[in-house]
Amino acid sequence: xxxxxxxxxSAVCRFAGYxxxxxxxxxxxxxxxxxxxxxxxxxxxAAMDSTLVITMLGDADxxxxxxxxxxTSSNIFSLIYPALLQSEFDTTTGLMNYMxxxxxxxxxxxxxxxxxxxxxxxxxxxxxxxxxxITYILRHDAFWDDGKPIISxxxxxxxxxxxxxxxxxARQQYLAELVGAxxxxxxxxxxxxxxxxxxxxxxxxKPVPEHLALxxxxxxxxxxxxxxxxxxxxxxxxxxxxxxxxAGPYKLKNWMQQQEIVLASNRRSNLPxxxxxxxxxxKVVPDYTVRLTQLQTGAADVVENIKPEDFTALLKxxxxxxxxxxxxxxxxxxxxxxxxxxxxxxxxxFKPHPLFGSASVRLALTNAIDRQAIIDGYLKQYGVVCxxxxxxxxxxxxxxxxxPHAFDPAKASAMLKAEGWIPGADGILQKNGRxxxxxxxxxxxxxxxxxxxxxxxxxxxxxxxxxxxxxxxSNVFFENLQAGKLDxxxxxxxxxxxxxxxxxxxxxxxxxxxxxxGYRNSRLDELCELAKQKMDPKGARPYWLEYQxxxxxxxxxxxxxxxxxxxxxxxxxxGEELNISGSxxxxxxxxxxxxxxxxx
Amino acid sequence: MLIYIFKRLLIAIPLxxxxxxxxxxxxxxxxxxxxxxxxQPGISPNVAEQIRAQYGLNDPLPVQxxxxxxxxLQGDFGRSFSRAQQPVFDVIAEALPITVTIAGxxxxxxxxxxxxxxxxSAIRQxxxxxxxxxxxALFFYSMPEFWFALMMIILxxxxxxxxxxxxxxxxxxxxxGVFGFIVDRFWHLVLPVTxxxxxxxxGIARYVRGSMLEVIRQDYxxxxxxxxxxxxxxxxxxxxxxxxxxxxxxxxxxLPFIFSGALFIEVIFAFPGMGRVTVEAIFARDYPLIIANxxxxxxxxxxxxxxxxxxxxxxxxxxxx
Numbered sequence: 024x025x026x027x028x029x030x031x032x033s034a035v036c037r038f039a040g041y042x043x044x045x046x047x048x049x050x051x052x053x054x055x056x057x058x059x060x061x062x063x064x065x066x067x068x069a070a071m072d073s074t075l076v077i078t079m080l081g082d083a084d085x086x087x088x089x090x091x092x093x094x095t096s097s098n099i100f101s102l103i104y105p106a107l108l109q110s111e112f113d114t115t116t117g118l119m120n121y122m123x124x125x126x127x128x129x130x131x132x133x134x135x136x137x138x139x140x141x142x143x144x145x146x147x148x149x150x151x152x153x154x155x156x157i158t159y160i161l162r163h164d165a166f167w168d169d170g171k172p173i174i175s176x177x178x179x180x181x182x183x184x185x186x187x188x189x190x191x192x193a194r195q196q197y198l199a200e201l202v203g204a205x206x207x208x209x210x211x212x213x214x215x216x217x218x219x220x221x222x223x224x225x226x227x228x229k230p231v232p233e234h235l236a237l238x239x240x241x242x243x244x245x246x247x248x249x250x251x252x253x254x255x256x257x258x259x260x261x262x263x264x265x266x267x268x269x270a271g272p273y274k275l276k277n278w279m280q281q282q283e284i285v286l287a288s289n290r291r292s293n294l295p296x297x298x299x300x301x302x303x304x305x306k307v308v309p310d311y312t313v314r315l316t317q318l319q320t321g322a323a324d325v326v327e328n329i330k331p332e333d334f335t336a337l338l339k340x341x342x343x344x345x346x347x348x349x350x351x352x353x354x355x356x357x358x359x360x361x362x363x364x365x366x367x368x369x370x371x372x373f374k375p376h377p378l379f380g381s382a383s384v385r386l387a388l389t390n391a392i393d394r395q396a397i398i399d400g401y402l403k404q405y406g407v408v409c410x411x412x413x414x415x416x417x418x419x420x421x422x423x424x425x426x427p428h429a430f431d432p433a434k435a436s437a438m439l440k441a442e443g444w445i446p447g448a449d450g451i452l453q454k455n456g457r458x459x460x461x462x463x464x465x466x467x468x469x470x471x472x473x474x475x476x477x478x479x480x481x482x483x484x485x486x487x488x489x490x491x492x493x494x495x496x497s498n499v500f501f502e503n504l505q506a507g508k509l510d511x512x513x514x515x516x517x518x519x520x521x522x523x524x525x526x527x528x529x530x531x532x533x534x535x536x537x538x539x540x541g542y543r544n545s546r547l548d549e550l551c552e553l554a555k556q557k558m559d560p561k562g563a564r565p566y567w568l569e570y571q572x573x574x575x576x577x578x579x580x581x582x583x584x585x586x587x588x589x590x591x592x593x594x595x596x597x598g599e600e601l602n603i604s605g606s607x608x609x610x611x612x613x614x615x616x617x618x619x620x621x622x623x
Numbered sequence: 624m625l626i627y628i629f630k631r632l633l634i635a636i637p638l639x640x641x642x643x644x645x646x647x648x649x650x651x652x653x654x655x656x657x658x659x660x661x662x663q664p665g666i667s668p669n670v671a672e673q674i675r676a677q678y679g680l681n682d683p684l685p686v687q688x689x690x691x692x693x694x695x696l697q698g699d700f701g702r703s704f705s706r707a708q709q710p711v712f713d714v715i716a717e718a719l720p721i722t723v724t725i726a727g728x729x730x731x732x733x734x735x736x737x738x739x740x741x742x743x744s745a746i747r748q749x750x751x752x753x754x755x756x757x758x759x760a761l762f763f764y765s766m767p768e769f770w771f772a773l774m775m776i777i778l779x780x781x782x783x784x785x786x787x788x789x790x791x792x793x794x795x796x797x798x799x800g801v802f803g804f805i806v807d808r809f810w811h812l813v814l815p816v817t818x819x820x821x822x823x824x825x826g827i828a829r830y831v832r833g834s835m836l837e838v839i840r841q842d843y844x845x846x847x848x849x850x851x852x853x854x855x856x857x858x859x860x861x862x863x864x865x866x867x868x869x870x871x872x873x874x875x876x877x878l879p880f881i882f883s884g885a886l887f888i889e890v891i892f893a894f895p896g897m898g899r900v901t902v903e904a905i906f907a908r909d910y911p912l913i914i915a916n917x918x919x920x921x922x923x924x925x926x927x928x929x930x931x932x933x934x935x936x937x938x939x940x941x942x943x944x
Contacts, residue, residue, distance in 0.1 A: 071795070074795070081903075084705075084706075084707060085707055092660065092661070188669065188673050189673070189677070191661075191670050191673035191674050191677060192670070193661055193666050193670055195667050195669065195670060196665060196666060196667040199667070259677075259707070259708045260702060260707065260708040260709065264707060280706070280707075280717060280895070281717075281718075281895030281899070281900075282790070282791065282893070282895050283790075306790065306893070307893060307895070308789055308790075308893045309890045309893060309899070310789075310890050310891045310893070312773055312776070312891075313773075313776065313788055313789050313891055313892070313893065316776055316777070316780060316781055316788045317788050317789065319781060320780060320781060320784055320788060322787065322788055322789075340781075496655075497906075498654060498655030498656070498659060498906070498908060499654045499655060501659055501662075502654045502655060502656065502659070503654075505662070516664075519664070519665055523664075523665075526664045526665075527664065536662070536668060537663075537664055
């Protein structure tokens with residue numbers, strides 16, 4: 024039998040050998056055509072030389088400015104559609120600047136301000152003296168890609184879409200100052216007037232600062248002639264969404280959903296000009312390691328949000344990669360329930376939280392947490408200690424006189440002792456029979472917060488506080504947070520470039536939907552209102568300085584660190600300018616250096 | 624047999640409806656909100672309400688259920704919440720061919736290599752070759768697929784850049800012509816199919832080995848050899864056919880896998896297949912898409928089991944349906 028068995032094995036092995044041979048032959052023959060991602064064939068190489076590849080975590084939801092709600096969507100549709108104004112973040116002041124063809128909101132420092140206003144459809148604007156209306160004069164030479172002119176009626180039509188509750192645009196907040204909005208419904212006949220094709224007038228029910236009027240009236244338009252017959256309840260699933268008609272530097276060439284969006288330079292565009300790079304491919308690559316590998320092999324040119332721990336290996340492996348940073352817009356914090364949410368839910372009364380109700384205890388907790396150690400250990404030079412929610416990048420409002428609370432466990436212990444928290448037999452602090460013990464919740468899938476939470480747990484344990492960690496699925500975490508079911512949690516915010524923090528700190532908890540801590544301070548409410556009433560943002564500076572001092576004193580949360588967002592760029596990209604308002608804000612000016620591997 | 628199949632299909636209808644009803648209530652009772660994305664600073668609080676109204680989520684649960692039931696009975700599973708309100712079966716129709724290609728290739732490779740390795744191991748039982756194949760098979764069988772996939776990428780896409788990292792085609796692949804395009808597509812499928820099939824083949828090899836060992840000790844095999852039949856005929860005609868009976872069960876239960884997708888592989892290699900559709904739908908609380916996916920996979924499990932039972936009867940005349 025063993026002889027026969029051996030014969031069988033050799034037959035099977037022969038078969039397997041043939042199979043392997045066939046596979047190898049196929050592999051080698053294909054390899055000569057498409058040698059992985061390095062040695063491309065002539066066609067592929069030429070395609071790569073004229074194509075910029077940007078990886079994305081997920082697909083765009085809509086390439087329609089009215090309903091596209093994700094950052095990815097907005098990055099892409101802003102290249103396809105025209106804009107009424109050009110906006111730019113001025114890094115010397117931290118203020119937004121708005122530009123029409125012949126007018127700027129403010130003059131910028133020489134050397135700053137890379138954007139040209141050529142893409143703006145507005146030639147100029149005039150704000151009325153009472154700040155209750157703004158009149159735009161539009162240029163004559165702006166056209167949709169089908170050759171029809173871009174007219175004031177397109178803007179009015181689009182604003183009606185933005186304000187339509189059936190369409191449910193995520194940008195309807197921009198219409199909140201228009202006439203009628205105070206009564207619950209914008210009166211479009213009165214709020215937006217179009218006396219002729221090149222005059223566009225917006226009317227507000229209250230005086231609005233100029234920068235806010237410009238910000239809120241410059242939403243991206245849709246071509247009215249193309250969309251006018253689409254019923255509102257069919258708007259979200261109209262086939263027109265897959266075939267956008269724009270006027271910007273790029274147009275949609277191909278959209279393979281959940282795979283790739285390809286834009287081609289729009290040769291017709293004069294808003295401001297056709298994009299320099301002939302083709303931009305936004306590829307969906309959900310896995311982080313694979314995105315990183317693609318950057319390393321040259322299969323991708325831009326990968327966003329690279330983790331600091333990967334920099335060294337990445338730069339060592341491929342010298343054609345550079346790390347660029349933008350920020351500071353994102354911060355993490357530890358939230359403490361200032362009030363007893365259970366009591367508030369039951370009776371609507373405000374009772375201080377038994378653990379975190381006292382500002383002195385919260386301050387002690389901040390003193391006990393070594394924020395610098397988290398930065399040194401994880402974020403390194405890409406993190407900055409955070410004192411409050413006004414970013415150091417918003418220089419005009421930032422209070423640089425505030426000294427961060429130092430890491431001082433001894434001081435923290437003394438403060439807790441003064442508040443009546445005394446170590447028990449097990450070493451855990453106790454007061455009136457209650458142990459200082461709680462669960463710190465965070466959302467799943469965030470390595471940075473996981474790292475920080477472990478350090479926080481150790482720091483608090485060293486002063487006798489028992490902090491347990493729990494990670495929840497993001498949807499569940501957010502729902503619990505909204506319902507006030509968490510006593511302590513770690514989360515983060517990405518701030519807007521216009522300061523408007525009442526949603527997060529306002530004392531009216533029904534109105535301030537994101538005041539998860541239940542912090543209430545009437546002076547803070549007053550400062551936010553006073554700042555809003557100033558017609559010149561710089562005039563509101565004293566209010567914001569005081570606002571920051573209050574937050575620093577009361578510590579409704581422990582602000583941890585600001586994060587510099589880190590993006591991996593291939594060095595074959597030239598002319599890129601990263602800005603706090605977005606990594607791709609001048610992408611139409613980027614160029615690609617041709618690959619040196621192309622055969623002559 | 625036809626009556627048997629008809630009966631089983633009839634029983635399947637209430638079963639699948641039961642599964643769908645359970646899914647309907649479980650996902651709605653689970654924490655999370657399909658409109659949660661619209662609850663953030665800078666977005667009017669009205670938006671989430673308007674979105675919920677559009678999705679019909681403001682009605683009481685029983686009303687939602689009966690409305691849903693009425694639509695489903697007319698074959699309308701609704702529109703996806705998270706994917707630009709596409710009809711759910713359009714979403715599935717886009718994802719399915721990709722998953723079927725990967726899973727079809729994987730299944731062929733799985734069974735081909737699994738059966739071959741299983742036979743060799745069995746007929747050379749306890750030899751060095753058998754031990755080597757057993758240890759290797761166990762090694763790959765116990766390896767997490769996502770980790771193995773990442774290792775393969777690091778090895779074959781990074782260290783030795785032979786295969787592409789991800790995606791279905793190279794940029795500019797349209798210019799290769801039809802044949803070139805297909806070869807490029809296959810070239811992109813080598814790594815994912817290898818990862819999936821090595822793992823699967825290792826499992827099947829263990830089944831086939833065990834089953835073969837049992838069969839080749841049977842009297843009728845000895846009789847076949849005593850008759851002087853060539854070893855090829857003994858193994859392939861007499862032993863293998865009997866040894867493959869348990870493998871048929873595996874084949875039946877593999878059917879849902881063909882359509883439900885291999886999640887990790889699809890995420891890692893960026894293939895927009897069924898696995899990714901399902902998991903993304905769950906995270907986005909995209910109720911209609913979750914239910915449609917449950918419908919597809921539930922129906923396939925029922926059909927797969929039926930298919931396996933029928934195959935049993937075909938392969939083994941002793942089994943009567």
